[in-house]
Amino acid sequence: MASIAFSSFVSQSDCTGMASAWSSHKAKEGSFTRKNVIVCRRHDQVVRRVATRPPAITIPLPEKERATTKSPERSHVAWTSIRHPRWEGELTVEGEIPLWLNGIYLRNGPGLWHIDDYNFRHLFDGYAMMVKLQFENGRLVAGHRQIESEAYKAAMKNRRLCYREFSEVPKPGNFLSYVGELASLFSGASLTDNSNTGVVGLGDGRVVCLTETQKGSIMINPVTLETIGKFEYSDSLGGLIHSAHPIVTDSEFLTLLPDLINPGYLVVRMEPGSNERKVIGRVNCRGGPAPGWVHSFPVTENYIIVPEMPLRYCAQNLLRAEPTPLYKFQWHPESKAYLHVMCKTSGKIVTSVEVPLFVTFHFINAYEERDEDGRVVAVIADCCEHNADTTILDKLRLQNLRSYSGSHDVLPDARVGRFTIPLDGSPYGKLEAALDPDEHGRGMDMCSINPAVLGKKYRYAYACGARRPCNFPNTLTKIDLEKKIANNWHEEGAIPSEPYFVARPGATKEDDGVVISMISQKNGEGYALLLDASTFEEIARAKFPYGLPYGLHGCWVPKNHNKP
Ligand SMILES: CC(=O)/C=C/C=C(C)/C=C/C1=C(C)CCCC1(C)C
Ligand SMILES: CC(/C=C/C=O)=C\C=C\C=O
């Protein structure tokens, strides 16, 4: 696919049989309300007339699955599997969507955590579901669709787990009967391709869903959300895993390939229009029996920062049938923690420093600090840091997330961890909180920035923070790293997903744009939320006809992106 064009607001083929599907959907869901006029909540004025009947489709679940679909009693909709594999329809908007916001917001995440009455263990095990918000001239068409990975298709066909997921391992018979006796349960063939973590728009217009396994790179159509097929890497770099968060711009795709045999990382680059990753350089680990987990990494204008976290991949845990509290990983404080700085053009290591122990999933951004003469003296790298406490990984077990009573506070503390990496040859780097963590309620993860400041000195980060008591991040926070303050959005009982910043075309201020998030509500419903990124106040919301499960990472595909 060379380009993305919005052929029509809702594709005709998706609306076939719409009327009957819509009434059965309405009867089943019961809670969808329609108005033909929108009133601005703040000013009590009619702001827009809307179509009277949202075009919608539902594809009911097979009888067998419907009969056994159980969401654990009283659990929040954020942790409840989606009931339909696919839906699309226009949403009624309260407030006003800026007319400049034309494009599709996509958000990937685990949407199905069970096969019949077998319930998965961990948030990261769920089968990938893509949600879209398609904005056009102030109107909004939304939808979701399961991604048809081999792992999902095999599970749906055989009604059992067939591949190794983040914490789930199939019974040997299940996998072998599915792929044949030649593949071992311990080979790469048994790994999942369930691409439930992120989604990126490549510079050439292709849209790819990603997870930590390389085989879980799957292309989708951003309008219909249809699974197009595997994104095959045409190089022979091999390996089974990669960072789930490549750095993607219009001109490149950068990622890290951990080497589990000779502990280290390959830093690779892929150009738009190509499927071939080329090696920029290699980092050898300085400690431990295996490389540190690299869920993400940051870049500056000239450097790629390779983190070596003491939470390391673990060969024995990879092969275990029953998960350990750290799943496929092991904590090695004795191995220490390091940050390596690689020159983007030469692949040479500029410096490699020991830093205090840390635990992070997500780097926020990095930049080069210059002295008065313009010489680079240090690299600053920011991340969502969990106070070197690995328990966060096990706290994301579904049973734990679902068991929350609403009263006692069980979210481990997190902060904006700011690394300072000196470039004068000193062997140590610093790690400190970039602002008082109480500003964002000592919860901090799922971040975004204005992509225009990627790798540059920046002021604002958007993330999920906490209003205590809670067992999971429950606010949206705008962090001002210059003033060291945060502005927080909160709604009682709601669980918002990653706040995603979209800049207003032509904007010059860093926070001129909107922040998009999807909210799962405590009454089982859900809506898309738009905040003004500058004031952090609500400008629009649009209710879904069903509750939204929690999602992970999103991307923005502008209208006519890379149209020839
Ligand atoms: C959703 C998220 O943030 C992380 C997902 C991680 C996954 C699916 C990890 C999968 C893995 C295996 C199935 C075995 C090999 C190791 C590892 C990459 C952790
Ligand atoms: C949702 C999450 C952490 C929340 C804790 O505060 C981490 C998700 C990681 C995968 O993308």
Ligand SMILES: [Fe+2]
């Ligand atoms: Fe992530």
